[in-house]
Every structure is written in C-alpha cells, then in structure tokens.
Amino acid sequence: MSKIVVDPITRIEGHLRIEAQVDGDQITDAWSSCTMWRGIEKILSGRDPRDAWYFTQRICGVCTTVHALASVRAVENALGITPPLNAQLIRQLITASQFVHDHVVHFYHLHALDWVDIISALDADPEGTAELAQSISDYPKSGTGHFRAVKARLADFVAKGQLGPFSNGYWGHPAYKLPPEGNLLAFSHYLDALEFQRQYIEIHALLGGKNPHLQTYLVGGVAIPIDPNSQNAINAATLAKLRSLLEEGLRFVQQAYIPDLLLVASFYPEWTQIGGGLGNFLAFGEFPAGAANPSEDPDGLFLPRGIILNKDLSTVHPVDPKKIAEYVTHSWYSYEAGDDVALQPFDGETTPNYTGPKPPYDFLDTDGKYSWIKAPRYDDVAMEVGPLARMLVAYASGRKEVVDAVNWALGELGVGPEALFSTIGRTAARGIESLVLAEHSLTLLDQLTANIAAGDLQIHNGELWEPDTWPKEAIGFGMHEAPRGALSHWIKIVDQKIDRYEIVVPSTWNGSPRDANGQRGAYEAALIGTPIADQQQPLEILRTIHSFDPCMACAAH
Amino acid sequence: MTPNDTSKGAVGTLPPGRIESVREEAVVRVWELPVRVIHWTVFATVIVLSITGFYIGRPFLVAGAEPGFTMGWMRAIHNLSALVFMSAILGRIIWAFTGNRWARWDQFLPVSKERRENGRATLLFYLLIRREIPRVVGHNALAGFAYLLLFVMFLVQIVLGLALWGLQYPGSLLWDSTNWVFSLTPIPMARLIHRLIMWFIWGFVIHHVYSAWLADSEERSGIISSIFSGRKHVPTDRG
C-alpha cells in the first residue's frame, strides 16, 4: 500500500491535487483537493446585485457565461423579474454554443491525450489513416495527402526536440491502445479542433461582444439590441452569420467529434467498467421553454430536471432546492455552528479556516480538512453532476432527442445503458450532449428569428431596473446547467445591496472532499477501483478525473 | 443689491432705528478693482463650470434623432471657462502679493495673534455666544480662512481638471505634466473628487452669501455692496 500524489493535475481548469491510496495495481481510496481559493463570495458582499453577473462570470473563463447566467437568474428570481423572450433565447443560444465549444475543447485538448499517444502517430501509415478516417466519417480533410502532411509536420516538430505542450507526456505507456493510424487521425483533429473552436466561438462575440467573458448580460434581459433596420443591433446579417456558425458546429460534432469519440471508446472497452463512482446523479435541467426562469419552473425544460439514485434508471426523482446543503467538515472553512453541520446556501457561510500544512508540503492531512472545495449534498447524499447526469435524467425521463442519440451511440458500441456508469460513459455523454445541443441550437435560432420576424424586438424588462423599486429585502436563487453540471447561485439582497451570496458549482459537487458522514465526493468515489499500471505515470488517474472535466476555479471560487 | 448708498459715505443715509449711538465713520476702499473683477469672474465661471460639468457627468439633456453637438459644446464651454477661471485664480494669487493690505495673502491665514483673536471672536459671534460681530476692514479672520479652504478646492479642481483634460492627448505636454495625478487616484475617483468638490464649492457659496448678508445686516458697513464698489464703511475709532 502506498499513497501517490498527482499535483498538478493538468489539462483541467485550475489547481487540483489528487492523493490516492494504491494497493497492488488498483486505487483503493482517494482524496480530491482544490488548492486555490479567491473568496469571490466575500468580494460580492455589499455590491450592486446588478453587477454580480459580471463578477461571478470571472469565477471561470473556461465555462465563461455560465455564472453570469446563474447570477442574473438569481437576481431575477429574488426580485420577480421576467426577461423578455428574445433575451431568453439569446441567453440560451449563448449557452448551447458554450456547451458545444466547451465539450469540443475538453474532448480534443484536455481529454484526448489520455487516450491518444501523439508520438505513436509518427509510426502511422498516412494511407491507412485516410482509410480509417473515411470509414468512420465523411469529414472533409481525410485524404492520404492530408495525413502525410500532418505526419510530416509532427515529425518535423518532434525532431526539433522542443515538444511544447507534449513535453514529458506518458508516451509509450502500456495503457495506450489506439493504433498509430488512430493516433495520427486524432492528432490531426486536435489541430483542426483548435481552429474550429476559435471560429465557432465568434457566436459569442456576435451576441456578447467578446469571448471569454461576454459582456451583454443584464438583470432583466440582455444588452444587445435587436433591430432588423439598424446596423448596430442584431439584424438579418447577424442571424445569417449565427446560422452558418451554428451549422458549422453541428457539422464538426457530427463529422469529427462523434466519430472520434466512438473510435476511442471502441478501443477502450474496459473503461466502460471503470470509474463508475457514486451512482447518484443530479440535474437541474436547462433550456426552458418560452420565458420561464428555470429556478421557478421545472416544466418545459428541454433537458429535464431530476435525480437518479443508485444507478436506477427506472425512477427519476424530483429536485427540491431546499434539500441542498454544504458541509465544511473536510474543507478549509469554518461554520459558526460547528464544522459538522450542513448549511443551506441561503444561510451559507464562507469563512476561510486553513488548517493544512504550511507550503511547501508533500502530503495533506486527509483525515482533517484538506480542500478549498466545500461538500454539497442533496438530502445528505453525495451526487454526481454533469453531462452524464443530464443525459441519464433525460434518457430516463424519455426526452426523445436524448433517448435516440444515446441508443444510437450505445448501439454503435454494442453495449447497454449500464456502460454509461463509467469513465467512458461520462466522456460519451458529453459527446452525445454536444450532438443534441448543436442541433437544438439551430432550433433556438429559428425561434429567435421567428420572434423577431413577428415584430418582437424587446430585449430587456426594465420595470425593476432601478434599485429604488426593489423591496427592502429579497432572496432568490438561480439554477443553471453548466457544461460541467448543476450550478446554483443564491443571493440575499438587503437595502439594494448584496448581503449574502453563495455559489454551489458543478465541480463543487463532483470534486468535493468528504462530508461529516465520511461520504466521498464524485471524483474520490470514481477513482476507487481504477487500475494503475505504473505508479510513476498515473495516466489512469487522469483518465477518470478528466472524464469529469474538472474546473477548480469554479469548484472553490 | 445695495440697501444704502455707501458711496456717499454719509452716516445719515443709514436707516433709522438700528443704530442709536451715532459713530464716526470713514469710507475705506477695501477691494481694489482687480479683486472685484476677479471675484465676479470667478463667480461667473464657477457657475458655468458647474452647469457644464454637471452635464458632462450626467447629461440631463438627451438629443433626439437630429444630430446636435450638446456634449461637444458643454465640454468646449467647460474647457474655455476653465481657462478663464484659471487665469482669474492665477491673477488673484499674484494680487495676493501685489495688492493692498486687505488683498494680501496673510489675510487668509491666521498668522498673527490679532487675526487668531478675531477668528475666535467671530466664531463666538457665529455660535450665538457673542452678540456683536467683531468688526474688521478686510475679511474677518474666519472668512479669510474659509477663502483659503476655497482656494485649496479651486487648486484641486484645476489640477484634476487639467489631468482629465490631458487624458485626451496621450503623450502631450499636458499629459506628461499631469498624468502623475492618476498614480494618486484612479481616473474614476479623480472625476468623482472633481464632481464632489463642485458640490462643496456650492456649499461654500451658500455659507458665503449668508454670512455676507449677516455681516452686512450686523455691521451696516455695506459689506455686500463693497464687493461691487470696493468701499466699506468703517468706524473711525478702529481705523
């Protein structure tokens, strides 16, 4: 038995440290620790609630947009503001494209190198690669000449000895299974995806001024005007540009992401048995119909809300936000009422209390407090959130678009739904979701276009814009499905100012340390049973951890 | 504006009933022309600067579809009157060293024992403890000190104003000589202070006009008219 440490966990957002107990060639226990905290909840206190979205968006530049949306929803919920339909649709378009963008970047640039051995691609036969590529997809850049050029470029790059981001990778590790042709194909798409993502995200610039950190959210709507007869507002040209970018996104997901995902999954079947983890899943749901605030209205969500317990897909349990509470027993905070209680976010406290070793250190005291992440629990149960949770809840709820996509993917791989409760399942759910949402985003654009065509140009509900129209006190929460899962912002407004602001983030759920009852968080649970071929090269830990797409800036904030 | 014709210097022109013991009085030309011209120039420019400045910070007139140049004019007028204002202030500073004894710099500072005494007595008068206003020919010591504070505010306005002006011309002489201001205070804070001081200046004006009126009605020296004519009635027993 030995304890190994992986710190920094790379190819994620932020500062994550994993300590794992390894017995023989398997992980028997694990501790997840986020080692960075900024105190954004404290910084928000006393400020103008209408500014909160701008601050909270900076929680994360990877899942940019999501905290902005959760925040405006929280304030709107507190004050009883309903934004106009156009604003809702624009927000949803931003969200849907954020999902597709984030998932593509995750798959190719954060996760792929866990499955793809770049150096092995040097042994690939360009012709064989072209055959492989053409057999799985009609993606255009699939000719022998293309792969020969890519291979030559890689060879040239490697020969220079300056590997840049590929320096010191686990190349040649026995757990890599893709053939050289698969690796070359993936490397080629790694580069294409870099190009794709920066172009696709122009959607955000069109609707939000820039990316990352869009600048058109408003409490009560959005700040980008709509006027088909103005050159300074969303007009037909904007809509046409959006359409072509969204179509481009759908094409890329269909022709590259999904085929590549299935290719990887088919070479790693054993990873459908590894990394299952908690088996409890929570989804807030997203993409409300019409102008509803999902914090208020769980019906009509395109991706439904619900809870799956113990991997049981036969029942979807309802979500009651009041049952969310956070522990700090093993987190570097203290509660006035003692560190063994769980606090609901409306009464939440964020008081730092570092008890860990003074840096530099080798090991954390994992019996005590060991992370800047709090431990959120639903009805005292640890939950996994994220694409897998969303796809499972939607699948179990019978959401047609999801059921069809999931069944098709499972069919392609020749496995049943139980394969979803795994490392590969999580990764696959993300791809399936991208497909569903890339399609849905075009529906959203259609709705927006139709609404504008019907003469509705409203983008903001300004009735309660001025703080002197607000009640003396108000509380509200904003629910949102971020790419990494269920996100909620909780606000208390007193005298036109933020009195208390608490944020419970997807990666807080997934990356949480243990709670007062010793329940592990989702990363910790999923690592148990993960094989380790070489303790010096913890590639397998990366696979399972990356399948969650961790974001530590989000998790601890 | 002038309740009594002080230019005549005739005691008999004072309204009856208030002063029962008739005193010897002399007419003293306290405020030389430059002082008066400067005073009313400052008065006028402060009004213009305040109106245009207020607009710059909070454009209360919003033009319609017809393109106008409202903000452009406001800023141009602000800058132009700032130049006049700064010249007036500069002139007054020069005059503080070249003008008559009531215009001199020491009138604004409680430097002498006498002025401190006068300041104390005037304060007692204001606090309703002392009934009679201590009489002076120039400013009373308290007023002199208030003017000093006002001048400090003016100077801060000028420095901030020049620095804000300089923002438009990066690398210019104006920029180079004023940009240090923003090492002391960020740009929005500088604007905030510039605006806040505007309000303080108007707070001063209220106090100033009130006390001029008060002193006038107490002293019957024609203090208010003095800032127009330059002349004050001063009892000869105190010179």
Added chain:
Amino acid sequence: MVHALTVTDDSLAGGLTKRGVSRRSFLQFCAAVTAILALPESYAPRIARALEEKAKPVVVWLKFQDCTGNTESFLRAHNPGIGDILLDVLAVEYHDTIMAAAGTQASAALKAAIEPGGHIVVVEGSIPLGDDGVYCVIGGRSAIQVLEETTVGASMIITAGTCSTFGGLPAAAPNPTGAVSVADVVSGVPIVSLPGCPMNVDNMIGAIVHILTFGAPPAADRLGRPLFAYGERIHDHCERRAHFDAGQFAVEWGDEGHKKGWCLYKMGCKGPSTFHNCPSTRWNGGTNWPVGAGHGCVGCSEPGFWDTMTPIYKPLPAPPGFGVTTNLDSIGLGILGATAVGFGAHGVAKAVQRRRSTPISIRSAEADGNEGTDQGSGQEADTDGDET
C-alpha cells in the same frame, strides 16, 4: 539576473512556411501584426524579416489565482491560429491547462524549460500573500514560491490579464486572500503588462512579435502597458463617440437610441476612463467588442477596476464610505441642503437673539468697549476714491 531571450533553432517563418502556410499568408500575418502594433504599414517587411531570422522563444505559462480566461483568450488566437502558435511560433514548454504531462512529470518539464534561462514567463492570475500563501498552492509549493523560482533567469515576464497585472478580481475589496500583482513581488525582470479581463490575444501576439522584431519590449505607459494597445482611451476611438458629442444617449436598454447605436455613457460606460484598444482591434478575430454589442465598457484593463469602475451601471463609483447604490449627486445635494438648512436656522436664531437683546446702544458700547478686536486701520485705508 536577466538573461537574453532563449530561442530554439527553428525560425517562426520557417515553421510556418514549412507546413504549408504560404509566403503570402505569412506576409498577411505580418501586416496584421503591424496594424495591432499601430506601426506604419511600411514596418511589415521589417517584421517579416525579423520573424524569418528569429526562432521560437521558450515560454512557461504560470497560473495562480486565475480563471483561465486569459488562456482561453490565448486559445482564440486567429492570425496565426493557435495551432500554428503552439507548434511553430512559441515553445510553450509549460502550461498546465494544455500540457500532456501531469504531477511530477509536469514539474520536471517546468524545471527543464527554465534551466537554461532566457525564457519568457507568462503569468495569469494574482498571487495571494495572505497566511503564508496557502490560498494558491501548486505541487505543494505556494504561488509566490513557484513564481520566484520560475522567474530566476527569465528574459521577461508577460502578465496576461488584469489579475496578474494589477491584482484583479481576487484583490478586489476586501481582498480576502491578500492577493497582489506580479509587479508587487517580482523585481529585476522586465514586465510587459497586458491587462484586460481577459487580455486580448491580439495584444499578446503583438507584444511577442514586437519583442522578436525589435529585440526589446514595446514602449509602455507608467503602468507597464504597451502603448500600442493601451496608449489611448476607449472613448477616443469608440464608434459611438459622435453620438456622445452630439448628446445622443441610450437611456434605457433596448430604447431607440440603444438600437441605433447611440452612446452608452448614461448606461454606465467607462470608456472615458479606460485605456485599451478594444474599439480598433476588437475581439475574436475582429468580430465585435463589448460596446459594439450594446453594453458599456467596464474598464477591465484599468488597475483596481473592480472597485473603481463599479457600480457598472453608473458613470461614477459611489463615494468611498457610502453604499454602492448611493449617488454622488444626492450626497452633493445633501451637502447643499444641510448647509442651507444650517444657515437658515442660524439666521433665525440670530434674529431671535437680536429681538431678545438689550438696546443696541448698550450692546454696542459693551461690544466696542470690551471686545474690540479689529486690527484694521483707517489711516492706511485707501480713501482717495480712485480705483486702481
């Protein structure tokens, strides 16, 4: 000590042309960079020459109290594309968001990259100094330890984003972690400041190309920000400026003025207080920028903007010590009102005092006799009646 820039033997232009980037698009890239750097067009060939001769600089990218927004911005590089940058323009030997290695292998890659010296250190995120730096620890070492080790021998530091440049969001009041900027803790290595929340990747490419072309960091303002990107105000280059001058303002979100692209000053735009090239360079390949999308500038490239440029929807911040929703002019009017009421009350009190007082003759005598304090002297009075 400061080392010379370390570069690999592979030249940028060579890398670009070798992999099929035509000479023509390479020259286009040079022309684009010339524009970002605000240099005359005639400089493009000089830049091209410099890039053809120079080789890839070694870059290590450190992340502390950040949100990865600047990394994401970096990934949006479009000319040249980020793929070309990662393979051909820069040798990014350490960047924990994209690197293959993790844990000890990652730390080893960092060590290897900085050993020869001359590397460029890019820093994203602020450095928490509070409580021994426990608020940001990487591989068991605090941010400040990592930063100090990594900048030894560096040729320069580029601070990407407002957090590393000025402290940024973590340093916003009440700065719970004692966050500071790089310049607050590192000396002896030149710092190129690229604030922005996030920084605009075009400005980073511009700065790097400038360094490669001219062999020195670009000229900067007193805050270390290159003049080519932060030399002038948003407000002085904003496409809505004519509406500002005309007095045409949006006054409600979505009103006619807003739709027509009128000035956003009354909606809280901080363009007049902000130095950044957003209006000309724009974002995401020149697609748009915040004001272009209908929202005011928030001043994200200015120091302390989280505290000094907020509340976002008011032109000026709240006076320190007052709540955020307090309007400066209400305070001003309060000052006036209080003064007026105060002196009004004083006037009334004076009048009452007068009415109650003893006859003036006695009073005058009293006053004259006991408390004459005036120092004025009639003899010296200018009584000739002539105006001077």
